Amino acid sequence: MMTSLPDTTASPGTTTVTAPSSKKPCVRQGFNVLICTVLVAMTYLSIHSDVISVTPNIAQDVALPAASDDTGRSEIDDVAILPKSVMSEVDDVAILPKPARSKINDVAVLPTSVMSEIGGFKRKPGGPCQEKTRLAYIKVHKAGSTTVLYIFQRFGYRRHLHFVLPSRRDVNIGWPYLMKKEDYLQPIPGRPFDMLVDHTVYNREIFRNLLPNSTVYLTIVREPYSHLQSVINFFRLTGRYGMPKDDPGKFFLRSPAELERTYFQSDENKRTPFSKTRNFMAYDLGIPVALSEDEDYVRDYIAELDRDFLLVMVLEYFDESLVLLKRYMCWQLTDILYEVQNSLDYTNKGTDRLSQKLRDAHKNWSKADYMLYQHFNRTLWEKVANEGSDFYSEVKQFKYLNRVTSQFCIRHGKADASRQKVLKATAWNKRFVVDSNFCRLLNMKAPEYRRALKERYCQDVKTTIPASRHMELCTRFKGQREQLSV
Structure with missing residues (x-):
């Protein structure tokens, strides 16, 4: 999502929200002087222009969730987390990234009805959306x-x-x-x-x-x-750098x-x-x-x-x-099982x-x-805070599904092709049947997937453009063994 504050007018393809006029706004409408002063100050500080422009990112068809006042908490030291005090407590609002925020608390908010147009997102929060495959x-x-x-x-x-x-x-x-x-x-x-x-x-x-x-x-x-x-361990840098096996990271940082x-x-x-x-x-x-x-x-x-x-x-x-x-x-929860x-x-x-x-x-x-x-x-935690009160319930359901699927595939995935595990429909996932075929896909390694994808690619080439450079490359793949993925 790209957010900009133009000088005067919005560019083509943008969604605009017209700010209230600041020209002698409210004394004549019956408001007292104090309220008028506050309104004018808020208008100046938070808008500072007659137009707020929200420009879609044409390179991404993204779905942005509605905001809530819940927030996550990091357990990692020295990591900046968005404080709860700056999260909006107003219903149906979405928080913009910092470039578009006002100088008050570094937070700017727009109605969800406006945010739903950003990045090509066309559905209402919580409503159906189209599966993304690219x-x-x-x-x-x-x-x-x-x-x-x-x-x-x-x-x-x-x-x-x-x-x-x-x-x-x-x-x-x-x-x-x-x-x-x-x-x-x-x-x-x-x-x-x-x-x-x-x-x-x-x-x-x-x-x-x-x-x-x-x-x-x-x-x-x-x-x-x-x-x-992890890098030191995986790439075996202990030997290459002449470091002791006991706590090599600390040894390395003394003279990197x-x-x-x-x-x-x-x-x-x-x-x-x-x-x-x-x-x-x-x-x-x-x-x-x-x-x-x-x-x-x-x-x-x-x-x-x-x-x-x-x-x-x-x-x-x-x-x-x-x-x-x-x-x-x-996607579905079953799409992210691992x-x-x-x-x-x-x-x-x-x-x-x-x-x-x-x-x-x-x-x-x-x-x-x-x-x-x-x-x-x-x-990440800003995004989680925008997801609503059911987010952690879905995380809990996902962990449960992942655990029972993994256990089923370990016990029955290879031994008994006729066995199935039915995952019932919930608020976050459709009914799904785990069988030996799904277990096979769940446990396939990257080289196996890569070979299968190349074979499918070559089959598609053979049926569409057989006499081509594509087909020459496909011939080379026959019987090739690939390296393990890092």
Whole structure:
């Protein structure tokens, strides 16, 4: 959603709310002088113009929920959360992002009837909405992103959607460099892409030239020190950096620049365009390494991401993030069921053992990642606060459905093809039958999905444009083994 305050007139395609005139407004209408003064002051401070313009983001067909005065609370230290005092207590209002807020409490509100027109959202809050099937997912490394990837792959596979797929035996589409045409299988004529979900470096212009305007943009972030620990463990940096196995994160933060310099001086890593330990999430989301320490640039870039992305999920609040995703995309709870993927056991998980000195050292070392996390952790709870009193009831129902589905698939998914589990309809989900086929899809790994999607792509090519470059590429895939997803 993009919100702007124009100087005089609204641009074409915008929804406008005309502010009350401030020209000698109310003494002649019988109001006393004190009330008139207050009204004039409020008009000046909160409007400061004759028109408020709310401009739809043509690149996203997003559904925005109505607001309520409920709010979430973070359990992560040093994270800014929107205070309850600034949340509106007026019924049927929606809170705008900070660029459009007034100087009073940094909050501006518009009636829900106006907000329902933003971003192409045409339904009434709580009413029916149309399932969204076009999305671009920026798969941030070591942020729980593989589990989300499987949700999207299953959703798209069941609906025969058209994926952007790597053109090579790889889990990446261009990454760690910007995506190029030769990095992905070309679209079938007459069928625009529906989903891009594999590892890429986000670039606004490239993505919008490739994907339809109705595509929504999604990603996930993670608490930065927890992210660093996961990176050190997964990429086996303990040995490469010469760090002890006992608490390597704390060891690393005592001299990160020196350890990085030694690592990048080796012939193997000289040409690596990024650092796995420094602003790694920011790199995946398109912040250039050379600008990742420029706070003004990073702040402006994050504001742009906030406008571009329908939702940035947070790993520490995974189920809450998925229920928001389900609501924004008009999906069913069964569409977001998951099994945790790429979760590795290692010692010293968490941030409670990190001293303030080392925490400050990490914030200084990976400044852009902290700025990203703090911003999108805050906006996650702003979105939750807008969802109404039944949000946590739906989260509870989702956790229940996920647990019973997982238990059924473990016990009966493979052993007995005739067994079924009926999930009854509730206020948040339709009746759904879990069977062996659904269990198979729930537990399929990314390489299996990628092979199945490529086979389906090649079958579609064979029936539409058999004598083509597309078909030549398909021939190469026969019998190929793919690498495991990160």
